[in-house]
Amino acid sequence: MTIPLCEPADPAPRAPKSPLPANAVDTHFHVFGPERDYPFAPGRSYSAPPAGLDDYERLAHRIGFTRAVVVQPSVYGTDNSRTLAALREARMPTRAVVVVDETLPDREWLDLHELGVRGVRINLVFKAGKGFATAAALADRVRDLGWHFQFLVDVSEVAGLAARVEALRAPAVFDHFGHVSTRKGIADAGFQSLLGLVREGIAWVKLSGAYRITGERHAPYADVRPFADALIGANADRVLWATDWPHPSIPVPMPNDGDLADMALAWTGDPEIRRKLFVANAERLYGFDAVDLE
DSSP, rough: OOBBBBBOOOOSSSOOOSOOTEEEEEEEEBBOOOOSSSOTTTTTEEEOOOHHHHHHHHHHHHHTEEEEEEEEEGTTTTTTTHHHHHHHHSSEEEEEEEOOOTTTHHHHHHHHHHHHHEEEEEEESSSSSOOOOHHHHHHHHHHTTTTTTEEOOOOOTTTTTTHHHHHHHHHHEESSGGGGHHHHHHHHHHHHHHHHHHHTTTTEEEEEOOGOOOOSSSSTOOHHHHHHHHHHOOGGGEOOOOOBOOOOOOOOOOOOHHHHHHHHHHOOOOOOHHHHHIIIHHHHHTTOOOGGGG
């Protein structure tokens, strides 16, 4: 079986038409390659062209981010070497979300925390990821360190979602609007369950990867707007934004990151809500503070 190779990110991102709020945080980007140094996991769903930290930091500067969160992609399984290398080498304040399992030694949990890791990713969408059983096994560790679980899951396909998340007794973050297709609408039972978790302050949601749930081909993906409105309206203190750069394994033409930023800025003109979406909520969740800005 041939594993598809992703399209690279647009090499010429434009700046947003309006600036992001000061001290904005990109809560989700990835780094890949080179493959000779960081081999992909067998059984993955896709392969990615090289996308390095230098490329990302140029993108972040162009869009207006001063802090960021690097997220372990599924193609590396539990080998976090590439993600952690980016965390160590970053020139801007950076945190990380990794993929681990029950075999991780005690000392390594503390080492990861000291390095800047703040979450464990649970992936039910792409192959080579980890599922809810892993989350349950790791819940005590995650809770004790003050970390969170980051779920890449289609909420419309998980029975008893709220009960599963609440049983973990740890903060939960959902990628990409909960990954529910816009064709199912905001009345979808899984999305409504997600809204309930957000409303109650149990879960956070990244309003990222709109191209992963849209039925349209090009930004601003107008069919995603009702989902953004619903999540922001449910609890503006639990929403985050992210580039999802370099946009791996997407079903639409590669967007320009400037268009994606413009799309997110258009979701609200309220300065306070924009600050929550781009700055304040991420500061609290990932432990960024004033020292990072000195």
